[in-house]
Amino acid sequence: MLCQECGKEEATVYISKIINGQKSELHLCKRCAREREELDFTFQPQFSLHNLFGTLLNESMRGSREALRAAKLQCPDCGLTFAQFSQIGRLGCSNCYGAFQEKLIPLLRRIHGSTRHGGKVPRRSQSSVRLKRELERLKEEMQQRVRSEEFEEAARLRDQIRKLEQELHGGGV
């Protein structure tokens, strides 16, 4: 069969499209197909991220009793239910995060590959967040020292951690 576009080359690409239930077929040669960019899906209309959430969330919970329970979760502050969130893909207020936390965390991991903020901190929460981050870092380092049997260094870190913990809990920050 010859290419339906140029009528010269042998058609080697068969394209079948179904758009809104309308099926169309095309037999093209390689060159014409490339020119029409029929094989390029990069800039097909993107479906919205918000619809994707619904799918992501429902996939992981399909048919389970848990799904029903989760759908009933509701933010005590703005009244948004989890079922509504998975449809519109937007939270209602800053307290929704707390209300839907158990369901949101896996979602955040799927979107960002992480569930832990590593960036800027508002000034007002800076001191306590900075202390907590420093603590985490020190604890990790202490574990490493223990593993490599550098006990003296580990003990020094332990004391430092104790001091910081006191500061964090006792200092009222």
Add this chain to the structure above:
Amino acid sequence: MAQSKFTLSRWMEGNGPELGTVISSRVRVARNIEGLPFPYLASAEQNRTVLEKVIAAAGQEAFRDFTWKTMEELQPLEKQVLVEKHLISPFLAREADHGAVLLRRDEAISVMVNEEDHLRIQAIMPGLQLEEAWMEADRYDDLLEAGINYAFDEHCGYLTACPTNFGTGLRASVMLHLPALIMTKQINRILSALSQVGLTARGLYGEGTDIIGNLVQVSNQITLGQSEEEILRNLGSITRQIIEHEQNARQALLNENRAQIADRAWRALGLLKYAQMMNSQEAMQLISDVRLGFDLGLIKGVNHKILNELLVIIRPATLQYLAGKELSGVERDLERPKQIRKRLNQFKESA
């Protein structure tokens, strides 16, 4: 409606690094006010409260170069002009309740209120200046925070309406002019590799828009886990690689098809100067051809500033704004070459 004055935004001014391939760099952060529902769910009363709080927080000396424009007081065309200049989002122009923008005089900084989030602080700079744009956005973010209690969680960072913005709330993007990569069809390979490094590519006017005028917008997708600096470094280094590919492709074109590229650029300039009817897509393509010719040193009589300005004045709303009246599609196609010609002639006289 009287014929209106069109101001240049900072990003159009045609001075900055890597202007041959990078039109502009943009950074925006999403912030919300603790204790108030996000705009789409809030009552009109609550949205008004948000706006009042931000107006109060921006009442400092540091904001003396800024002016407030509420969506209510702006004419539909004026709002669209702001969209076409990339200063506000289409969403703010069309749908926001009690929406407003706080705009710095040089139009490099805009603070959108009651968009998807309570606050969207944006900085847009000419050329490749991601760090500079971030420094500006960061600075105004700090200034506003002095008067606003931001919604923040120590694990998930800044809390936003959409979980895709959680964490830093940072979206950084570069607007790239990539005619050689598109002409040589290398672009798709590059764009599909972007998603693997947490970046995404879009057309000129954001999500779901096509590539026109060989302009591609590349931005970060991930906002949680990485620091702002990491996000910017990642986008910056990938951008530099794309620039290098584009430069190589241009060099190859120049070596093999110098005469054709020059001819194409001069023809494009000819059409921009003498055509009587032109739709925006054709105009975008011609501007791109001229820009490529100019960047390769094959053509004179233009500069980056005028090419950037043309990119905006040919858009439907700006065109009507300049004409001082509403125009049908055909009328716009007639008006477009007139406005283009006017700019090109003004440029010739001033040169």
